[in-house]
Amino acid sequence: MDTNIIQAAIPKFIEGFKVTIWLSLIGIIGALIVGLICSLLQYFKVPIVSKIISAYIELSRNTPLLIQLFFLYYAFPVIGLKLSATFCGFIGLTFLGGSYMSEAFSGGFNGVSNTQIDAGKAIGMSRRQLARYVVFPQGLSLSMPALSANIIFLIKETSIFSVIAIPELTNTALDLIGIYYRSNEYLLMLVIAYAIILIPLSIVLTILERRVRYGSFGN
Amino acid sequence: MAKEILRVEKLNKFYAKQQILYDVDFSIAQGEVLALLGPSGSGKSTLIRCLNGLEEFSTGDLFFDGQKMVPTEKNWQQIRQKIGMVFQSYDLFSNLTVLENIVLGPIKVQKKSRSQAVQIATRLLKRVGLADYLQTYPRQLSGGQKQRIAIVRALALHPEVMLFDEVTASLDPEMVRGVLEIIKELSEKDNMTMIIVTHEMNFAEQIADRVLFLEDGHILENTPSKQFFVNSQTERAREFLESMKF
Ligand SMILES: Nc1ncnc2c1ncn2[C@@H]1O[C@H](COP(=O)(O)OP(=O)(O)O)[C@@H](O)[C@H]1O
Ligand SMILES: [Mg+2]
Numbered sequence: 001m002d003t004n005i006i007q008a009a010i011p012k013f014i015e016g017f018k019v020t021i022w023l024s025l026i027g028i029i030g031a032l033i034v035g036l037i038c039s040l041l042q043y044f045k046v047p048i049v050s051k052i053i054s055a056y057i058e059l060s061r062n063t064p065l066l067i068q069l070f071f072l073y074y075a076f077p078v079i080g081l082k083l084s085a086t087f088c089g090f091i092g093l094t095f096l097g098g099s100y101m102s103e104a105f106s107g108g109f110n111g112v113s114n115t116q117i118d119a120g121k122a123i124g125m126s127r128r129q130l131a132r133y134v135v136f137p138q139g140l141s142l143s144m145p146a147l148s149a150n151i152i153f154l155i156k157e158t159s160i161f162s163v164i165a166i167p168e169l170t171n172t173a174l175d176l177i178g179i180y181y182r183s184n185e186y187l188l189m190l191v192i193a194y195a196i197i198l199i200p201l202s203i204v205l206t207i208l209e210r211r212v213r214y215g216s217f218g219n
Numbered sequence: 220m221a222k223e224i225l226r227v228e229k230l231n232k233f234y235a236k237q238q239i240l241y242d243v244d245f246s247i248a249q250g251e252v253l254a255l256l257g258p259s260g261s262g263k264s265t266l267i268r269c270l271n272g273l274e275e276f277s278t279g280d281l282f283f284d285g286q287k288m289v290p291t292e293k294n295w296q297q298i299r300q301k302i303g304m305v306f307q308s309y310d311l312f313s314n315l316t317v318l319e320n321i322v323l324g325p326i327k328v329q330k331k332s333r334s335q336a337v338q339i340a341t342r343l344l345k346r347v348g349l350a351d352y353l354q355t356y357p358r359q360l361s362g363g364q365k366q367r368i369a370i371v372r373a374l375a376l377h378p379e380v381m382l383f384d385e386v387t388a389s390l391d392p393e394m395v396r397g398v399l400e401i402i403k404e405l406s407e408k409d410n411m412t413m414i415i416v417t418h419e420m421n422f423a424e425q426i427a428d429r430v431l432f433l434e435d436g437h438i439l440e441n442t443p444s445k446q447f448f449v450n451s452q453t454e455r456a457r458e459f460l461e462s463m464k465f
Contacts (some may be wrong), residue, residue: 118273119310119369123324123376124299127292133323137314 005185009176013189016172021197023086023168024155027093031154032147034094035101042102043109043131053102060099065157068092073164089161089168093154100150108143109135141212148205152198159194169193221248223285224412225270225302225380230279232265232436239265240436243279247380250410254423254444257433258459263416266433267382270414271295271302284379300328303373307385309365311357317344317368318353324376336375343371347401363394370401380412381405387419395419402426420463424448432456 038053060068072088083091112135120130162171173190177183226246232239239262247253255263268274270281272295281288283298311320321343322336331339344350347367357365366386373381383402387395399422405411406426417423423430423444430447432440432455439453451457 115306115308115310116312119306119312121273121295122271122299122304122306123372124296124328125324126296129327133327134312134314138312141314 001184001188002182005180005182006189009186009189012172012176013169013193016167016169017193017197019166019168020155020158020193023089023093023161023166024158024197026090027097027158028151028154030090030094031097031101031150034098035103035105038098038102039105039109042106043135057099057102060096061103065092065096065160066163068095069160069164085161085164085166088164089158089166092161093157096157097150097154100153101147104143104146104150105139107146108141109139111142112138144209144212148202148209151205152202155197155201156194221250223247224249224283226282227270228280228282230266230269230281231277232262232269232274233277238436240269240276243436243438245431245438245441246282247412247414249379249412250406251412252406252426252428253414254427254430255414255416255433256418256420256423256430256459258462261433262436263433264384267304267384267414267416270382271299271304273304296328300324300376301378302380302382303376303378304382305366305369305373305384305386307388309357309362309369309389311365311369311372313357315356316353317349317355317357317360320357320368321372321375324372329376339375340371343374344368347371348397361394362390363397366390366394366398367401370398374405380414383413383415383417385416385418387417418463420448420460432459434459 038057042050042053069088069092072083072092073085076083116134116138117130120134125133158168159170161168162174165171167175169190173186176186180186223246227243230240230243243266245253255267257263265274269276272290275290281290283301288294288298311317312323315323318337318340321340322333325331325336325339326333341350341353344353347370349364349367349371352360352364352368357368360368370386386402387398390398399419402413402415403422403426406413415423415427427444430440430442430444431438432442432447432451432453434455440447440451440456442452446452447456448460451460
């Protein structure tokens, strides 16, 4: 283990770190938006659209992100759609994450007990009012654990972006290993860099989960 | 004779192929208190839930204030403001404070102003002795407190009829009395029309004008309360009363 090598590589890792953070951030935001929209459309059982969404969710959850990325990066140019690597990464993460987030939201909405819904109906609320004031607030807090698991999962998935040459953390480390033939130092740095992102984040998410947990208390 | 407020005619209810209610017929007059009694599984909850559309009935008619109920979602939303319901499991909205639980209906459903709704809520909460709990969340309350607030939530819409489905069945014994007293006061002071499902026989005997005795989805008795508890018409009802004395 050579500390000089580690020191020399820090600037490059910081660059990779920024790319990973940035991509994760926009990808997760995209996934949350897509997921929320899909879950709402499914909750209200919008005809046809909900069928299409189910198909999307199956497709997205049952194909590896790697293949989804290859598709965006190599197959789309064939039909004249050339996407930048970063944009592919963003779309890929949103496409994959959207389905996971949608399932997380739906799980929360469906987890709201029927007796709460009966109580809402009994005071004359319409289905929409019930959704807005009872089901969604409670469902969101019920879905928090699944949402945060997905957030962590998606950040880890960004390491796959190295295969389409996005200079994020994993790509940076693999590049350096290829150039200097030193794997111990770079792999250690890689692990530490992911830990710096994921450990504090998962602590924050756990705290957040606790704060919103009221919805699962019932009654 | 007071005016008839609710009438049920030839109501039948199936779950899938299984029949749960058979040709149920009865009516209730303004200010009358009806106790709906019967063994567990006889269909009491199903019947009472049919009255405000929480369960669909398969055939039969419902008349409210002399008008035949056309069972569309919109109509049910109207009727439910006039028929309040309280459940065994309280079911206050866990994401809302006591105050928000109570004003939700008046504000969102009945389009009352917030200040008006808050006024109604405060007055009713005072009445059940819980005026200090406006900003409390349901999880911080005891079962008895939750149930009293659930009653207030229903009353805030100014219903003409109240349905109570085993509202004391989940309560610790020392909480039961407070809730029953509120129901009794509703009848005595406000002359509220009520249908009460309960297994508190003493309470039923005190409060009910009439008893509907249900078994296996059939109404076996529709008898004035005085007579029912002293001298029921059917053998089954006598056996039932005997079994409730444990
Ligand atoms: N959702 C349901 N699906 C099928 N059967 C049901 C359902 N709810 C109740 N039942 C049946 O209907 C009958 C009456 O139930 P219920 O109205 O709850 O009785 P009670 O309130 O008198 O105890 C019971 O046999 C019960 O098993
Ligand atoms: Mg019942």
